[in-house]
Amino acid sequence: MPHAFSIYFNSITRSDLNKITVKSPGTVANLVCGFDILGMALNEPYDIMHLKLLNEPIVVIINKDDFNLPTEPEKNVAGVVLLSIIERMNHKTGFEVVIEKHIKPGSGIGSSAASAAGAAVAANHLLGGIFSRDEVVQFAMNGEKLASGVKHADNIAPCILGGVSLIRSIHPLDIVAIPSPDLFVTVVHPQIEVRTSDARQILKKQVLLKDAIRQWGNIAGLVTGFLKNDYELIGRSLEDVIIEPVRSILIPGFDEIKRKCKDAGALGGGISGSGPSVFMLSVSETIAKATETVMKEVYDRLGIENNTYVTTINKKGVEII
Ligand code: HSE
Numbered sequence: 001m002p003h004a005f006s007i008y009f010n011s012i013t014r015s016d017l018n019k020i021t022v023k024s025p026g027t028v029a030n031l032v033c034g035f036d037i038l039g040m041a042l043n044e045p046y047d048i049m050h051l052k053l054l055n056e057p058i059v060v061i062i063n064k065d066d067f068n069l070p071t072e073p074e075k076n077v078a079g080v081v082l083l084s085i086i087e088r089m090n091h092k093t094g095f096e097v098v099i100e101k102h103i104k105p106g107s108g109i110g111s112s113a114a115s116a117a118g119a120a121v122a123a124n125h126l127l128g129g130i131f132s133r134d135e136v137v138q139f140a141m142n143g144e145k146l147a148s149g150v151k152h153a154d155n156i157a158p159c160i161l162g163g164v165s166l167i168r169s170i171h172p173l174d175i176v177a178i179p180s181p182d183l184f185v186t187v188v189h190p191q192i193e194v195r196t197s198d199a200r201q202i203l204k205k206q207v208l209l210k211d212a213i214r215q216w217g218n219i220a221g222l223v224t225g226f227l228k229n230d231y232e233l234i235g236r237s238l239e240d241v242i243i244e245p246v247r248s249i250l251i252p253g254f255d256e257i258k259r260k261c262k263d264a265g266a267l268g269g270g271i272s273g274s275g276p277s278v279f280m281l282s283v284s285e286t287i288a289k290a291t292e293t294v295m296k297e298v299y300d301r302l303g304i305e306n307n308t309y310v311t312t313i314n315k316k317g318v319e320i321i
Pocket of ligand 1: 029030035036037108110152154155196199200273
């Protein structure tokens with residue numbers, strides 16, 4: 001089924017648009033218990049991307065930030081997405097993309113997904129919305145493959161759709177939008193580097209049945225909590241007995257942050273994506289800010305530079321501005 005934006009842009013002729021600017025949000029993948037299958041978009045941080053159609057089948061990348069990301073299209077997340085679209089268009093078009101990145105690469109807040117999804121959505125708009133929602137997601141997943149070695153959509157889908165997404169399946173692609181509650185999100189990004197590929201490499205390949213039972217109980221509980229706006233159920237279900245015990249070792253202060261944030265009133269939370277960022281959900285801005293204070297105190301005491309966001313769930317996804 002085409003997404004609303006394709007229906008709208010299908011009615012616009014190609015000549016109406018040859019440049020576009022989009023805002024592409026950060027995302028929290030996994031949502032603790034839903035490794036590779038759940039994700040949520042954030043109102044902050046976000047990237048800005050300016051895309052222009054070119055007559056030649058090339059990709060030109062201009063980075064307007066200090067992250068020093070590659071400008072060779074085949075080594076750049078947005079670049080590989082645009083190359084895959086050019087290929088699908090039988091080399092009849094090309095793109096220039098100017099990227100103002102604010103989501104730090106390697107933060108665990110969906111930096112690569114924001115580039116990939118922003119490029120795919122913007123390119124589709126410039127082409128008159130010819131691709132369906134799922135095709136746009138597929139194009140964007142090429143960027144995730146470059147960044148982490150694996151095609152996963154738990155950052156890409158919420159980045160494109162906004163809100164909370166369930167990736168029920170990748171083959172075939174089956175994305176389910178889940179109503180998202182009006183909760184506050186606090187994120188702390190300790191300035192240490194955890195590469196997604198490394199954070200995936202260390203995971204065990206097999207799980208015990210008793211852990212799997214607990215995990216799928218939590219996933220079902222979390223989704224039901226979102227559907228019913230049952231905050232207690234959401235809090236109880238934010239538990240990960242499979243991935244977190246392995247990955248949290250890479251994140252200094254993790255257990256202390258989690259415990260103290262819950263003491264400060266947060267519903268719960270955990271590792272954002274593959275880390276090192278940690279996120280917490282709260283019912284009020286006051287609690288979300290108290291949570292931020294706790295996070296800062298822990299990292300300041302440990303002497304680890306950090307930055308924090310107190311934000312809300314983004315319900316729009318990649319947006320044209
Ligand atoms: N689900 C992915 C992982 C997200 O946890 O490896 C990476 O951003």
